Amino acid sequence: MKTANILGVQFHAVTLAQAVDAAIARIDAHQKGYVVTPNAEIVYLCRSEPDLTKLLNDACLVLPDGIGIIYAAKILHETLYGKVAGIDFADALMARMAKEGKSIFLLGAKPGVAEQAATVLQKKHPGLIVKGWSDGYFRTDDEAIAAINAVGGVDVAFVCLGAPKQERFMSAYAERIDATLLCGLGGSLDVFAGTVQRAPDIFIRLGLEWFYRLLKEPKRIGRMMSLPKFMLTVLGTRLSGSQKKGNTP
Ligand code: UDP
16 A cells, blocks of 8 residues: 655555455454554654654554645645545444444443444444443553453454544554454544534535534644644645655654
8 A cells, every 4th residue: 555654654545445445354354453543633743752653654554534634745745535534434434344244342432422322333334233332431451451352352443542542552452452453533432422513514525624623622722733833844844855755754
């Protein structure tokens, strides 16, 4: 798979359909791995947490979740085929998995949310086997791993603990967890459960989903300040010509 280097993070240049095909192929081959869906904020965070870059690049699928990454690719003359939001990827993946009777586990969000999401997802994707769920406020990581392993193995475990917590969790425990694929999805369980609304289509189409989230949750402003910093760094990298394929920032 071709990659696009965005400040050292190697994104896979795939469409949503190709990403789903790649994930299904890995599940069928029982090839373990984890999927990450970084946005501009996370790529920018890699500058202060350098080990995060390697951990993202070690994922079997690195999907561009956010319009900031797509603009950055254009500026850096890297090829990406558009945004592949984690939640859209998960939805399309579950639709395919449902047809093949595959199984999932839901880890994350506040108590009660994952269970509610399980009910909604089972209705939406008849045939999908939701083997279990557990909230994201566990005392020890071992507790969360045990909760997943207790159901006796799943094709995919969605790990929704927010970034970069979920990426660190998946990278550390992928081998110990009895799931073929782990998939980090941020706040998606809240959306699946219906406790948080996703931006209306018009915001998504205009690349303004981040703005809608800011309107709904003004406390995100601190986190979102990394967006302009990310864009300035991308522009600086372009102007100085300092990025070569495979370089870290
Ligand atoms: N969360 C969790 N455990 C934690 C911290 C957060 O399960 O220790 C959940 C939180 O309840 C929410 C999600 O992780 O459901 C993070 O959502 P957010 O929208 O902040 O994530 P993002 O998509 O921006 O990474």
